[in-house]
Amino acid sequence: MTYCVGLCLKDGLVFLSDTRTNAGVDQIGTFRKMSLFQNKDRFFTLLSAGNLAITQSVKEILLQGQLFKGKNLWTAKNSYEAAVVVGDAIKQVYAQDHLALEKAGIDFNCNMIFGGQVKGEKPRLFNIYSAGNFIEATPETCYFQIGESKYGKPILDRVLNFNTPLNLATKCALISMDSTLKSNISVGLPLDMLVYEKNSLKATKLVTLDDANPYFAMIHQAWGEKLREAFNSIAEPSWSGAHKSSDISTPAKKMGMVPIIHPPSKAKSPRVTPITKTTPAKKIAKKVAPKKVTVKKK
């Protein structure tokens, strides 16, 4: 699998990708998923996920500068036109391979994050699908993920917004990647990271990180510790209702508790003890943890 994330922020763009590929657990490989295209008046980054044979073909077409309706990445007037070129390259690979893939029972699977800047425009970021169509990031939804995206989504949702400075966003992307690496072995080091500063039209901050990178090693260790500290600093639930702020025994308003099923008596239908929503919380609490209530009375 793969994990790639692209951020489109006020001050520029951040791209991060892993390099692990796999076709079953016994065919693990290392392939780059980041490609960079630069000329005087433009800078583009492409991150790819999906079937490697497809994504490599797409990349090769772009690299060769093939024209689609007279356009390629070097001649597109703006980032939108460049995204259309990438989409057209995907459509060409589809036309070439999809019948054979269908016969082999393989999905045409190809997801890309494409972003950059053409002089005179602001930086832009696109999520391009297998069909070659795409959506663009906005200040409200300023990031895209492809591949194994779920493990690393919560941290992005918690701390990231359009105004996040690039250096903080870099940290956020790396934590998102670290969470993914920890929970999914199909995503692996090294990582390719690019921080693109608005209007620079070049790869201002580009690095390939492995486990010996001081910053990533620090993130890897510190984030786990900080997370455990944060976890420990939150109060434990109080089942007795003794601590109001951490009382977990308050029943829901619109739904009673889970009924308990007892064995059917004498081959009749099973006996169910419904606990209705009108059961007072205190009564349940007492029933549940009588010892704690006693302690409280002291």
Place this chain on the structure above:
Amino acid sequence: MTYCVGLCLKDGLVFLSDTRTNAGVDQIGTFRKMSLFQNKDRFFTLLSAGNLAITQSVKEILLQGQLFKGKNLWTAKNSYEAAVVVGDAIKQVYAQDHLALEKAGIDFNCNMIFGGQVKGEKPRLFNIYSAGNFIEATPETCYFQIGESKYGKPILDRVLNFNTPLNLATKCALISMDSTLKSNISVGLPLDMLVYEKNSLKATKLVTLDDANPYFAMIHQAWGEKLREAFNSIAEPSWSGAHKSSDISTPAKKMGMVPIIHPPSKAKSPRVTPITKTTPAKKIAKKVAPKKVTVKKK
């Protein structure tokens, strides 16, 4: 979708499930995914994910106490036999429905977490698959998730182990659920939560939580804040190499940086600037952030 998690720990079992079901975004429903079975000598919890028509049928078969090779949940000698009964119920629903489902192009999708205790045995936890086969939790791998499991996995991987006390594990399960709720709208409140204390043979701590539950509301607010605090407390990356502990510019050992593709000159093949792994880190750093280096010299 669904998110359910079951933990098998030294002191007992923890179960947590959401109640949202959906068949497309315009068919959202609320159904319980937790069922409880209790008799004098046994206590079982079943959490279910997948096709609701399938999981409800399985539950009904268990509720009716139907015998499989002379056994049901009430007569199984131990938790393993009880898990076999649940598996047999799934196989029966499969036999009944799979042809019709296949014709409709619908997968036979049914995943269950089943756990509990039979007097004389320790508490046990199983993950039962669509085929009715299952695996059991061990001290090394002490939790199972079903449904939308990825968002909530990182926190479990970071803080949970077999010796975690039940009250801490309860907090951990709720944070795992909160992360899932925040990032995926197909998982929703209320939540059914059961903390089963070893050898109690009953639902000692059982509650249904909605957004008015003081503890869950606190978790929901505090976790986001603590996470942001933890995030802010980690150093930002240093691209200049000025701060060794947070130096992000150190190149990887076995892989050079991403090459930058330039446009082909005079219709020849595209020009690629490879940045080899031998490029010294300091040289890159200086090129990247000259201002910061200047400041340091002052």
